[in-house]
Amino acid sequence: MSAQNTYRAVASGATGILIVGASFPVTALLGGYPVLAGQAIRYAVGGLVLLGVLLARGRRLPKPGLRDLAGMAGMVIAGMLGFNAAILAAEQYATPGFVSAVVGVSPLVLAVAVPLLGGRRPAVAALLGAALVVLGVAVLTGGGSWHGPGLVLALLCMVGEVLFTLCAVGTVNRLGALEVSTWACLIAAVGGAVVATAVDGAAAWRLPTQGEAVALGVLSVLVTAVAFTCWYTCVAAIGADRAGVLIGLMPVSGLVVSVLLGLQPMSLAGVVGALAVAGGCVLGLRRRRELSGRRVPSEARPAPRPAVRG
Numbered sequence: 001m002s003a004q005n006t007y008r009a010v011a012s013g014a015t016g017i018l019i020v021g022a023s024f025p026v027t028a029l030l031g032g033y034p035v036l037a038g039q040a041i042r043y044a045v046g047g048l049v050l051l052g053v054l055l056a057r058g059r060r061l062p063k064p065g066l067r068d069l070a071g072m073a074g075m076v077i078a079g080m081l082g083f084n085a086a087i088l089a090a091e092q093y094a095t096p097g098f099v100s101a102v103v104g105v106s107p108l109v110l111a112v113a114v115p116l117l118g119g120r121r122p123a124v125a126a127l128l129g130a131a132l133v134v135l136g137v138a139v140l141t142g143g144g145s146w147h148g149p150g151l152v153l154a155l156l157c158m159v160g161e162v163l164f165t166l167c168a169v170g171t172v173n174r175l176g177a178l179e180v181s182t183w184a185c186l187i188a189a190v191g192g193a194v195v196a197t198a199v200d201g202a203a204a205w206r207l208p209t210q211g212e213a214v215a216l217g218v219l220s221v222l223v224t225a226v227a228f229t230c231w232y233t234c235v236a237a238i239g240a241d242r243a244g245v246l247i248g249l250m251p252v253s254g255l256v257v258s259v260l261l262g263l264q265p266m267s268l269a270g271v272v273g274a275l276a277v278a279g280g281c282v283l284g285l286r287r288r289r290e291l292s293g294r295r296v297p298s299e300a301r302p303a304p305r306p307a308v309r310g
Contacts, residue, residue, distance in 0.1 A: 005237065006237070006238060008237075009233065009234045010234065010238065010243075010246070010285055012230045012231075012233045012234045012237075013230060013233070013234025013235070013238075013243050014246050014249060014281075015226075015227075015230045016226070016227040016228070016229075016230030016231035016234070017227075017231065017247060017249045017250050017253070018249055018253040019222050019223055019226060019227040019230075020223055020227050020250055020253075021249060021250035021251060021252065021253025021254040021257070022253045022254065022256075022257045023218065023219060023222070023223045024254045024258075025257055025258065025261060025263065026215050026218050026223075027215070027219065029212060029215035030212055030215050030216070030219075033208055033212050034196065034200055034203065034204045034205075034206070035085070035088060036195050036199060036200065036204060037192075037193075037196040037200070037205055038212075038216065039081060039084060039188070039192045039196075040188075040190075040191075040192030040196055041189075041216055041220070042216055042219045042224055043080070043185045043186070043188040043189040043192060044185070044189035044193075044220075045220035045221070045224075046185045046219075046220045046221065046224030046225040046228070047182055047184075047185030047186040047224075047225075049220065049221055049225040050181055050182040051186075053178065053225075054178055054179065059178075059179075061179060061183070062175050062176075062179055064171070064175065064183060065174075067170065067174075068170075068171045068174060068175060068180075068183075071168060071169075071170055071171035072167070072168075072180065072183055072184050073167075073187075074163050074166075074167030075163070075164055075167045075168050075171075075180075075184050076184055076187050076188045076191060077191075078159065078160045078163040078164070078167070079160050079161070079164025079165075079167065080164065080184065080188045081188055081191060081192055081195075082156075082160050083157060083160030086153055086156040086157045086160055087099065087157055089153050090150060090153035090154045090156070090157055093146060093147055093148045093149055093150030093153060094145065094146035094150030094151070094153070094154055095144035096141075096144065097142045097143060097144030098143065098144025098146050098154060099144070099154045099157055100137065100140075100141040100251045101137055101138045102151075102155060102157065102158050103157050103158050103161050104133070104134055104137030104138065104141070104247070104248060104251065105158055106158050106161040106162045106244065106247055107129075107130040107134065107244040107245045107246075107247050107248055107280075107284070108130040108131055108133075108134050109158070109162050110130070110162060110165060110166065110240055110241050110243075110244030110247075111123070111126040111127050111130040111244055111245070111284070112127070112241075113162070113166065113241075114166065114169070114240045114244075117166075122241070123241065123242075125283055125284060125286045126241050126242055126244075126284050128280075128284070129245045129280045129281065129282070129283035129284020129285065130244060130245050130280065131280070132276055132277075132279055132280030132283060132284075133245050133247075133276070133277050133280035133281065134248070134280075135276055135280075136248060136272075136273045136274065136276030136277035136278075137248050137273065137277060138273070139269055139272055139273035139276060140251050140269065140270055140272075140273025141251055141273070142269060161247065165231075165235055165240050165243070166240060168184075168232055168235065169236075169240050172232045172236045173236055176236075177233040177235075177236055178229050178233075180232055181225070181228040181232055184228070185225070185228070238285070242284060242285055244284075245280055245281045245283075245285060246281060246285075248277040248280060248281065249277060249281065251277075252273075252274045252277050252278075255270050255274065
């Protein structure tokens with residue numbers, strides 16, 4: 001991959017993560033709306049938007065194979081519906097800073113797990129960069145505290161974040177980032193609707209207020225349709241282990257938006273943590289090269305092969 005294409009992929013992934021981080025104040029507007037129904041609506045609208053973009057480009061939604069369905073099931077159950085449910089549960093027993101700090105460990109997990117699953121040794125640059133990102137997130141969020149099952153629930157959030165990326169690697173390479181994002185949203189919409197109806201019945205489907213409708217619209221289009229596609233495009237291009245360090249930008253984006261909205265002041269710890277995350281991203285995104293000077297293939301694409309797209 002050329003340097004220009006790599007920069008574009010990194011910019012795409014960073015854009016997706018920054019959008020997600022910046023959406024935290026928007027998500028707060030849905031505090032009184034049924035959680036499961038809100039997720040179902042969000043993913044349904046996002047999936048339809050992505051499907052429209054796909055068709056407008058003259059492409060079809062490909063039929064997924066069994067491996068693709070297994071990967072998308074992991075994305076939806078653990079990384080989308082499960083992750084959101086775990087976040088809500090964890091914040092009852094732990095401070096948001098603690099949950100963010102634990103989720104911030106996911107870049108390091110990806111830096112180790114992805115190459116090992118591909119039969120490779122973890123890249124030193126990726127490990128060091130991910131470790132610096134983890135440290136930066138911990139400083140940025142202040143560490144926080146927990147009680148009862150708070151630690152376990154925070155760890156489940158981290159696992160969901162990791163599986164959201166890890167389960168998608170092979171499927172994205174086979175079907176494409178836009179196609180996988182579309183399928184995942186549609187599957188999550190159906191699954192969320194079924195669970196919401198089973199749990200809350202007709203009460204799950206009340207009309208949203210004006211503020212809630214705006215929040216659902218922003219989450220559906222920007223945070224789901226745009227951010228998902230940006231992220232998976234990056235993962236497919238540079239590998240999940242290298243792209244993983246960008247996850248650290250999520251709390252940085254959330255901090256900046258909160259400061260701009262006057263929800264919290266900027267602190268020295270926030271500045272130091274943000275600089276550490278930025279340094280970790282730069283280090284972790286460095287190209288890996290073999291002793292001969294040739295670049296090692298991306299972990300997301302361990303060997304060159306023809307692209308398969310619908």
